[in-house]
Amino acid sequence: MTSRDDELYSEIGRILFESAPEDAQMLFLDAELSPENDHAKFLYDYVNEEGVKTWFLPGTPATDSLLLEKLVELRKFYLEQSLTNNLPVWHGCLVTVDLEKMKINLEYRYE
Structure with missing residues (x-):
C-alpha cells in the first residue's frame, strides 16, 4: 500500500x-x-x-494552483504525521524530476 506522501510526490511529478x-x-x-x-x-x-x-513557464496558470495545493497538502502531512522531528516545518523545497528514469526528489528548506 502506498503512503499518502508517496502519492503526493507522484502527483507533483x-x-x-x-x-x-x-x-x-x-x-x-x-x-x-x-x-x-x-x-x-x-x-x-x-x-x-x-x-x-533554462527556465520555462507552464502552459497554463492552473499548474501553479495544482502544485500549491499538493505542496500544502504535503506540508500538512508532515505536520500531522510528526515528521518534522520537533522542528518547524519546511517552508520551501527544490523538486527534481528525472524524466528518463521517472524519479522525483524533494529537498526541503527550513528557516
Missing part, C-alpha cells in the same frame, strides 16, 4: 511532467510557500536533450 517542454530531460521546481499556505513563489527550470538548463 505528474503535474510537472504534463507542463514540461517537449525536449525536457530533467525538471526543476524551486518552491517557496507562504506561512499561511495561501500562495507560493515558483521558479521552473529544465535541462533539454542537449544538456542545456
Whole structure:
C-alpha cells in the first residue's frame, strides 16, 4: 500500500511532467510557500536533450494552483504525521524530476 506522501510526490511529478517542454530531460521546481499556505513563489527550470538548463513557464496558470495545493497538502502531512522531528516545518523545497528514469526528489528548506 502506498503512503499518502508517496502519492503526493507522484502527483507533483505528474503535474510537472504534463507542463514540461517537449525536449525536457530533467525538471526543476524551486518552491517557496507562504506561512499561511495561501500562495507560493515558483521558479521552473529544465535541462533539454542537449544538456542545456533554462527556465520555462507552464502552459497554463492552473499548474501553479495544482502544485500549491499538493505542496500544502504535503506540508500538512508532515505536520500531522510528526515528521518534522520537533522542528518547524519546511517552508520551501527544490523538486527534481528525472524524466528518463521517472524519479522525483524533494529537498526541503527550513528557516
